[in-house]
Amino acid sequence: MIPTDLIKGSIKTIVLKLLKEEGPMHGYAITRKVEELTEGKIKLTYGALYPILHKLEKDGSLVTASENFNNRIRIYYALTPKGHTVVADKIKELNEFIESLQRIVDTKPGLSHA
Amino acid sequence: MIPTDLIKGSIKTIVLKLLKEEGPMHGYAITRKVEELTEGKIKLTYGALYPILHKLEKDGSLVTASENFNNRIRIYYALTPKGHTVVADKIKELNEFIESLQRIVDTKPGLSHA
DNA sequence: ATATAATATATAAGTTGGTTGTATATTGCA
DNA sequence: TGCAATATACAACCAACTTATATATTATAT
Numbered sequence: 138m139i140p141t142d143l144i145k146g147s148i149k150t151i152v153l154k155l156l157k158e159e160g161p162m163h164g165y166a167i168t169r170k171v172e173e174l175t176e177g178k179i180k181l182t183y184g185a186l187y188p189i190l191h192k193l194e195k196d197g198s199l200v201t202a203s204e205n206f207n208n209r210i211r212i213y214y215a216l217t218p219k220g221h222t223v224v225a226d227k228i229k230e231l232n233e234f235i236e237s238l239q240r241i242v243d244t245k246p247g248l249s250h251a
Numbered sequence: 252m253i254p255t256d257l258i259k260g261s262i263k264t265i266v267l268k269l270l271k272e273e274g275p276m277h278g279y280a281i282t283r284k285v286e287e288l289t290e291g292k293i294k295l296t297y298g299a300l301y302p303i304l305h306k307l308e309k310d311g312s313l314v315t316a317s318e319n320f321n322n323r324i325r326i327y328y329a330l331t332p333k334g335h336t337v338v339a340d341k342i343k344e345l346n347e348f349i350e351s352l353q354r355i356v357d358t359k360p361g362l363s364h365a
Numbered sequence: 366a367t368a369t370a371a372t373a374t375a376t377a378a379g380t381t382g383g384t385t386g387t388a389t390a391t392t393g394c395a
Numbered sequence: 396t397g398c399a400a401t402a403t404a405c406a407a408c409c410a411a412c413t414t415a416t417a418t419a420t421t422a423t424a425t
Contacts (some may be wrong), residue, residue, distance in 0.1 A: 142260035158358045234257045237289040239364040244272045
């Protein structure tokens with residue numbers, strides 16, 4: 138399990154990216170998918186996930202549609218056109234972040250003080 | 252510039268990793284090096300950096316040595332044996348994190364709902 | 366002369382993005 | 396009968412930052 142502090146800031150981007158690739162999803166399915174993709178290394182908590190989804194809905198990045206499945210309410214979240222713009226930006230940011238981290242972890246013992 | 256929320260949790264690991272590869276460094280030099288390695292995409296703030304360094308010193312991961320350079324105090328931070336253990340763990344975590352993020356951003360449109 | 370940028374460290378106050386705990390409700394399995 | 400899985404929601408709390416501020420020297424530009 139990757140510690141929560143490391144993951145914190147990227148949850149929103151992860152959620153948006155999944156909705157982009159998988160199409161409309163409900164909250165529970167999002168947590169399952171993240172666990173599946175990361176082999177259990179990233180687990181979203183509902184206390185983090187739902188506030189993020191609600192916020193994205195409020196700001197117009199997502200729209201919701203309720204569905205009844207086996208007497209359980211499922212609320213599907215789908216990207217709006219605005220959401221598609223937002224996710225594109227966020228993924229770009231995340232890629233730059235990943236690249237920067239890699240440059241740092243790939244740094245080999247400095248010749249600078251050899 | 253990568254937004255701060257994304258970087259937040261990884262600052263401690265970045266600092267430790269630099270000290271591992273570059274040897275003892277002072278705070279200001281750490282911020283320079285991070286900017287250099289990431290081509291200005293990651294900039295550490297002193298309000299974040301110094302508290303982290305002080306904390307790592309307190310917990311025995313770092314030791315300090317003061318030096319006078321051009322009438323400016325420089326405080327060099329160096330990894331202790333404990334610090335070397337800590338940084339190894341942190342880098343492992345960071346690599347898992349990077350790998351997980353890549354799996355998510357590399358996800359292509361799902362065949363799952365084709 | 367004078368101001369500004371770069372060098373160098375430090376800390377208090379405030380924000381935010383989460384965690385943890387709790388509540389509710391159905392289905393399926395042991 | 397009870398536990399695990401499915402499904403959403405929110406209030407209280409906390410840690411890790413940002414922002415602002417303070418201090419002090421050296422180098423560069425006007």
